[in-house]
Structure formats: structure tokens, C-alpha cells
Amino acid sequence: MEKLKLRNVKLEWLNGGVTHLDGGAMFGVVPKALWSRKYDVNEKNQIELRTDPILIQAEGKNFLVESGMGNGKLNEKQKRNFGVLGESSLDSELNQLGLSTEDIHYVLMTHMHFDHACGLTKVINGELVSVFPNAKIITSKIEWDEMRNPNIRSKSTYWKENWQGIEQQVETFEKEWSFGPIKMIHTGGHSDGHAILIIEDEGMTVVHMADIMPTHAHQNPLWVMAYDDYPMDSISAKQKWLEYGISKDAWFTFYHDAVYRAVKFDNEGEITETIERKK
Numbered sequence: 001m002e003k004l005k006l007r008n009v010k011l012e013w014l015n016g017g018v019t020h021l022d023g024g025a026m027f028g029v030v031p032k033a034l035w036s037r038k039y040d041v042n043e044k045n046q047i048e049l050r051t052d053p054i055l056i057q058a059e060g061k062n063f064l065v066e067s068g069m070g071n072g073k074l075n076e077k078q079k080r081n082f083g084v085l086g087e088s089s090l091d092s093e094l095n096q097l098g099l100s101t102e103d104i105h106y107v108l109m110t111h112m113h114f115d116h117a118c119g120l121t122k123v124i125n126g127e128l129v130s131v132f133p134n135a136k137i138i139t140s141k142i143e144w145d146e147m148r149n150p151n152i153r154s155k156s157t158y159w160k161e162n163w164q165g166i167e168q169q170v171e172t173f174e175k176e177w178s179f180g181p182i183k184m185i186h187t188g189g190h191s192d193g194h195a196i197l198i199i200e201d202e203g204m205t206v207v208h209m210a211d212i213m214p215t216h217a218h219q220n221p222l223w224v225m226a227y228d229d230y231p232m233d234s235i236s237a238k239q240k241w242l243e244y245g246i247s248k249d250a251w252f253t254f255y256h257d258a259v260y261r262a263v264k265f266d267n268e269g270e271i272t273e274t275i276e277r278k279k
Contacts, residue, residue: 001013001014001015001093001096002261002275002276002277002278004206004251004253004261004262004275006199006201006202006204006206007201007202007203007204008058008181008201008202009056009057009058009181009182009199009201009206010056010057010058011054011055011056011206011253012054012055012057012097013052013053013054013055013261013277014052014053014054014055014068014089014090014093014094015052015068015086015088015089015090015093016050016051016052016053016066016067016068016069016088016090016119017050017051017052017068017069017070017084017086017087017088018048018049018050018051018069018084018085018086018258019048019049019051019069019082019083019084019115020042020044020046020047020048020049020082020083020084020085021046021047021049021082021083022045022046022047023035023036023039023041023045023046023047024045024226025225025226025227026047026049026214026225026226026227027217027218027223027225027226028223028224028225028226028228028231029226030222030223032045035217035223038216038217039215039217039259040258044083046083047258048258049115049214049215049256049257049258050254050255050256050257050258050277051066051068051069051088051115051116051255051256052068052255053065053066053067053068053090053119053255054066054208054253054255055094055097056108056182056199058180058181058182058199058201059179059180059181061105061106061179061180062099062103062104062105062106063104063105063106063107063108063179063182064104064106064107064108064132064135065108065110065197065208065255066107066108066109066110066116066117066119066210066255067107067109067116067117067118067119067120067131067132068087068088068090068118068119069084069087069088069115069118069119070087070088070118070119070120070121070122070131071087071088071122072087072122072123073118073119073121073122073161073162074087074118082115088119090119090131101131101132101133102132102133102134103134104132104134104135105134105135105136106135106136106137106138106179107120107132107135107136107137107138108138108182108184108197109137109138109139109143110139110184110194110195110196110197110208110210110211110255111139111140111143111190111191111193111194111195111210111211112139112143112144112146112147112158112162112163112191112193113157113158113191113211114157114158114159114162115157116255117147117159117162117163118159118161118162119131120132120137120162120163120166121161121162121163121164121165121166127165128161128164128165129165130165130166130169132169133169135169136169136170136171137166137169137170137171138170138171138172138173138177138184139170139172139173139193139195140172140173140174140184140186140193140194140195141172141173141174141193142186142188142192142193143172143191143192143193143194143195144170144172144193145193146158146191146192146193147162147163148160148163153229154191154229173186174186181199181200181201182197182198182199183197183198183199183200184196184197185197185198187212187233187234187237187241188230188233188234188237189212189224189228189229189230189231189233189234189235189236189237189238190210190211190212190225190227190228190229190230190234191211191229192229192230194210194211194212195210196208196209196210196212196237196241197210198241204251205245205248205249205250205251206250206251206252206253206262207241207244207245207248207250207251207252207253208252208253208254208255209237209238209241209252210255211225211227211228211255211256212224212228212234212237212238213238213242213252213254214254214255214256214257215254215256215257215258215259215260216252216254216257216259216260216263216271219242219265219269220269221235221238221239221242222235224238242265245265246265246266246267249264250264251263251264251273251275252264252265257277258277259276259277260274260275260276260277261275261276261277262274262275263275
């Protein structure tokens with residue numbers, strides 16, 4: 001479990017599972033000859049993508065960024081189509097830290113696509129129940145509304161199995177939500193309700209751009225996914241928050257990156273520091 005320690009805030013990555021998705025879809029209109037230099041691709045043209053929640057401990061609270069793939073939520077066809085070779089081991093990893101899922105105070109959902117939200121619920125005796133029964137689940141109002149009423153495009157990723165059973169725990173925000181050093185900011189782009197996280201801790205900064213910069217290889221503002229519903233919004237937000245983060249010497253953290261947990265960039269977009277994912 002890799003860690004990033006700020007002044008008063010600690011981040012730790014937990015195993016939430018892994019998927020393998022089409023590299024062309026993940027890099028949109030960018031030619032494979034370019035993106036494959038920056039991120040490994042297999043013989044099926046798939047790239048490895050982690051789905052690893054970040055445990056943030058701050059202000060005496062336990063925050064979880066996203067929820068992972070969960071366990072037992074996917075059938076065999078879905079596992080095959082999404083290249084899921086491993087599901088979540090969140091319970092055991094929290095136990096190693098002296099915690100349980102009941103000790104999570106907030107689950108911060110940048111958006112509610114299935115690869116971020118499958119870990120929110122589980123089935124017990126045929127009923128969907130919350131994995132984090134004592135947590136407030138934070139997401140944007142736009143995201144929550146579309147989650148429950150998806151359109152013809154988004155219904156493939158917003159699943160009722162991932163929201164039924166947690167409705168009473170969800171708290172939404174319009175533009176921003178904050179608690180202590182942590183702030184969530186609505187950006188749109190990848191989804192209409194997509195949000196990012198900013199952590200400011202006594203001169204140290206973390207920028208978590210979630211799926212508008214899912215891996216270090218997506219650093220170029222123009223390299224956006226074919227999965228993005230509003231790509232121009234993704235480009236604009238990525239430009240803005242890259243500039244902000246670089247000006248603050250920030251760590252950029254990742255949920256999906258199979259190579260790095262966090263990186264720093266210089267003004268030329270070159271990586272200057274890294275926290276690598278242990279294989």
C-alpha cells in the first residue's frame with residue numbers, strides 16, 4: 001500500500017481491483033503510435049487500469065476517494081468485456097490499518113461510473129446494502145441525478161445496483177464541497193457531473209483530476225478519452241488545474257494509473273517526481 005504524507009494529511013492507496021479497457025477508447029483521437037510510447041498496451045489493444053480507492057486521513061476523519069470494483073457485482077460476461085482480472089480487497093487492507101468499512105466517515109465520489117461506484121453496495125440475503133454504512137457519500141447533484149435517470153448513452157455505466165441501498169447516505173453539492181483541507185470542485189467533462197479533488201495542507205498541494213486525467217500519460221490537455229461526454233470541458237478543466245497544480249508544485253494523484261500513484265510535472269509537462277505503484 002503506497003503512501004503520500006503531507007503536513008497533516010495522509011493518503012494511502014488500497015486495492016480496489018483492476019480492469020483492462022481498449023487503449024483507443026482511453027486515448028480518443030490520439031494515434032496509437034503516440035500514446036503507446038507512454039503507456040503499455042497488450043496484444044488485445046487493452047491497457048491496464050487500476051480501480052484503487054485512496055484512503056485520506058485528515059481532521060480526525062477517514063475519507064475514501066471512490067469505492068473500487070467491489071466484489072461479486074459483475075457477471076462473467078462483464079468481467080470478460082471489461083478485462084476485470086481482480087476485484088476489491090478493501091476489507092482486508094482496511095483491517096491491516098486497524099480500520100473497517102464502518103470506520104469510513106466520507107466516500108468522495110468524483111463521479112458514479114460503474115468502475116468507480118461498484119464498491120458502494122453489496123448483496124446480502126438478496127438485498128443491496130451499503131458497504132460503508134456510517135459514511136456520507138459525497139457527489140455532485142448533476143451526477144447523482146443522472147446516476148438515477150441515465151440517458152441513452154450513460155445508462156451503460158450508471159447502474160441501479162450501485163445506488164439502490166445508499167440513497168439515504170448521499171449528500172450532493174452544486175459547485176463545491178469542502179471539509180478541512182479537502183475540496184471537491186465540479187468540472188464536468190468526463191461526465192456532466194464529474195468533479196475533482198484539491199487538498200491544500202500548509203503549503204503542500206494535491207490535485208486529483210480523476211477521469212479528466214486518468215493516468216500520467218493523459219497529461220496533454222488534448223489527450224481526452226472517447227468515453228468523455230463533453231471533451232471540450234475536459235480539455236478546459238485539465239488545462240486550468242494542470243496550470244494550478246504545477247504553479248503549486250503539487251502532487252497529481254491517480255485512481256486508474258497502473259504505473260504511478262502520484263507524479264509531479266514541471267512547466268514543460270515533464271515528470272519530475274513519482275510515487276510508483278508496487279507490483
